[in-house]
Amino acid sequence: MQWELKHTNPIDKLGSGSNPLNKLTNVSAKxxxxxxxxxxxxxxxxxxxxxxxxxxxxPSLMAQPNFHSDDSLDSKTLQNQGSPGNNPVLDLPKILVVDDHAASRMTAVALLAMEGYEVIEADSGAMAVDLVKEKQPDLILLDVMMPGMDGFEVCQILKQNEHTRLIPVIFITALNDRRSRIRGIEVGADDFLTKPFDRLELIARVKSLVRQKHLNEDLDHAEQVLFSVAMAIExxxxxxxxxxxxxxxxxxxxxxxxxxxxxxxxxxxxxxxxxxxxxxxxxxxxxxxxxxxxxxxxxxxxxxxxxxxxxxxxxxxxxxxxxxxxxxxxxxxxxxxxxxxxxxxxxxxxxxxxxxxxxxxxxxxxxxxxxxxxxxxxxxxxxxxxxxxxxxxxxxxxxxxxxxxxx
Structure with missing residues (x-):
């Protein structure tokens, strides 16, 4: 199975800084x-x-690198048992749940799986970054406090990279954790949830941000078509x-x-x-x-x-x-x-x-x-x-x- 990177911005050089994921960029010839x-x-x-x-x-266009998935990393949902000849997984939004506490992680996984999402799990920040490259999830549910690479660092890395910046990030914070919320806003978080999860709130926020991501991707694709037309002309x-x-x-x-x-x-x-x-x-x-x-x-x-x-x-x-x-x-x-x-x-x-x-x-x-x-x-x-x-x-x-x- 091969997952393609869906969003490329040919002109996003304006604010591009140095970050660990820039090496994924492949600039095409002119x-x-x-x-x-x-x-x-x-x-x-x-x-x-x-x-x-x-x-x-x-226009110089950014090549779209392909990433190969390891199916063993997915938490499969009941919808994976679709009728022969169909593969519903290909159409399901993918949610990456990142938490070093297995109990908290499994709670989110269970709630999301019940709603029909394909759920991917990571128990550390470093693993999350690798899975984002590999799986290109539609949304990330990210714990703030983790040993090693914490949630803030993970979010900052992803939001600074043009290939992952459109992926919504929901931070999981402690109740009334004002400092974490402010820091999360600074590094680019899209939303916040507190533990323990309220099922309806979780699903509503996830559904809204996944829909917004798809709209943003459509806009990126439309822009890319224009640059492709310009390339064909010239x-x-x-x-x-x-x-x-x-x-x-x-x-x-x-x-x-x-x-x-x-x-x-x-x-x-x-x-x-x-x-x-x-x-x-x-x-x-x-x-x-x-x-x-x-x-x-x-x-x-x-x-x-x-x-x-x-x-x-x-x-x-x-x-x-x-x-x-x-x-x-x-x-x-x-x-x-x-x-x-x-x-x-x-x-x-x-x-x-x-x-x-x-x-x-x-x-x-x-x-x-x-x-x-x-x-x-x-x-x-x-x-x-x-x-x-x-x-x-x-x-x-x-x-x-x-x-x-x-x-």
Missing amino acids: DSLKLQNVEGNSMSLSPGELMLEKAASL SRDPNTGDHCERLQKLGQAFGEYLNLTRNQIKDLMWGGYLHDIGKVGIPDAVLLKKGKLTAEEWEIMRQHVVIGEKICQPLRSMRGVIPIIRHHHERWDGSGYPDGLKGEEIPYLAQVFQIIDIYDALTSERPYKRSFTSEEALTVMLEETDLGWRNPQLMQQFAEFIKTQTK
């Missing part, structure tokens, strides 16, 4: 997308935007290198320089992966055309920002990224697309993203051009700013930021 040469087209793109149109990105061109990774790092660094919030920086980084996802709806005859585009073809190409917005719109988690996707080709003087927004009408993050995207395109080598130096790229971008295409204040901040990076 590919990229081939776009057409739009030099000399009738729509009069700037040199910077010409580079931007040719630049493409590829994997056709081996020439753009690590454009996406560079945008991610540059967006994070410039966002921190501008004192943006954590969520704004995350949106910039996600924008690096998804800003051109709408090109999935552009015909190859236009998308991969060599040479300049006709006016009609260029109108088709400009629709990629609208298509990208529609693709990402159903996900609430994409609300901060959608303005970047739709508006990263607007110009400060109103001559951009798709809406001809002018000045501060252009969403701020779209302005920020456009600048870092053009800068990366200019400073990267392509088959059709050499890589510009930082000074050359800034010169081009400042000239475009003088023409009215960029936010002058933001462009000046970016120039100062680049100087601090190249010292």
